[in-house]
Amino acid sequence: MTQTVTPRPTLLSVNVNAVAYLRNRRAVPWPNLIDISRAILAAGAHGITVHxxxxxxxxxxxxxxxxxxLIAEEFPQAEFNIEGYPTRHFIDLVLENKPHQVTLVPDTPEQSTSDHGWDFAQDGEMLRPIAEEFRAAGIRVSYFVDTNPDEPALAMAAGxxxxxxxxxxxxxxxxAETAQQELENIRRTADQARxxxxxxxxxxxxxTVENxxxxxxxxxxxAEVSIGHGxxxxxxxxxxxxxxxxYxxxxxHPA
Known part of the structure; x- marks a missing residue:
């Protein structure tokens, strides 16, 4: 049975990868990633996500x-979230830049975008000491997971x-039937996390605004959604x- 839960506003972190991707198509400094991130935060977004x-x-x-x-000096109430696969280089980048949150995803370098959660049975032992390293630096650790009720406990065990x-x-x-089925998976997974x-x-x-x-x-x-493409x-x-x-x-959140 689904638990009774008190609703709360959900924080919005805007992923600006698409802005950077557009910038990188030419050897020019526009669109300016910092100016657009500043506009996003000034409009009320709660954070910036990058991968x-x-x-x-x-x-x-x-x-x-x-x-x-930008966040530390102009928007100290906002959150910086860096996501990616935890190579040693990525780990060092995160530790050097001190985001509030690191979101670890099981992406291979050739993937165009994230498309699945972690296999904790295979990767949990590898992830645990990495999570401990981030947490020792005061960085919150989030794992990308598939919507399966077994995943929250495995993620917690991995740090x-x-x-x-x-x-x-x-x-x-x-x-609509597929939507309801997937939402039920999400509900059941959320119940286990709670x-x-x-x-x-x-x-x-x-x-998107629609879904x-x-x-x-x-x-x-x-608690939070990270939205970029939509x-x-x-x-x-x-x-x-x-x-x-x-969004x-x-x-x-009030208009």
Whole structure:
């Protein structure tokens, strides 16, 4: 039986990888990643997310100090979230730039985007000391997980402070029946996370203004969503500040 949960507004972290990807198509400094991140945060977003990949095809390693400085100096109430696969180079980048949260994803270098959660039976032993290293530096650790009720306990055993639901299967819907089935998977996984105590829940991948209400109904205490592609697509029509405000309203924040 699904637990009774008190609803709460969900925080919005905007992934600016798509902005960096557009910038990198030319040897020019625009669109300016810092200026757009500043506009996003000034419009009310609660944080910035980046995913620096080994080939730097969007976020460049040199972007990280500038983004960290922007948040620390101009938006100290906001959160900086760096996500990626924990190579030694990635670990060192995170430790050098001191985000509030690191989100570890099981991506291979050639993947175009994240498309599955961790296999903790295979990778849990590898992840645990990495999580301890981040936590010792005061950085919160979140793991990208598939929506399976077994995953929260496995993630916690591997050192997670939070989990981030991979919402691709929910967002890539073929029918209302499929949507309800995936939302039930999400609900059951969220129930197991709550039962552990202290394991908060994030979500991300292909989330939009249209599909967020169903997700929030399934997980009323969802702590945070990380949204990049859908919000950036809206921003091409509306501008980033108005796109951010639309998402904030859907997430339960006053206009």
């Amino acid at each position: 620096p990949r080994p080939d730097e095809r969007h976020i460049r390693f040199c972007d990280l100090p500038a983004l960290s400085r 997670a402070d939070r989990i981030e639901f991979y919402t691709g299967p929910y967002a890539d819907l073929c029918s 039962a552990l105590g202290g394991l908060m829940m994030n979500a991300g991948h292909d989330l 967020l209400p169903g997700l929030r109904q399934a997980v009323p205490d969802l 919000l950036t697509a809206d921003a091409l029509m509306l501008g980033f500040p108005e796109a951010v405000r639309r 904030l309203r859907v997430l339960g």
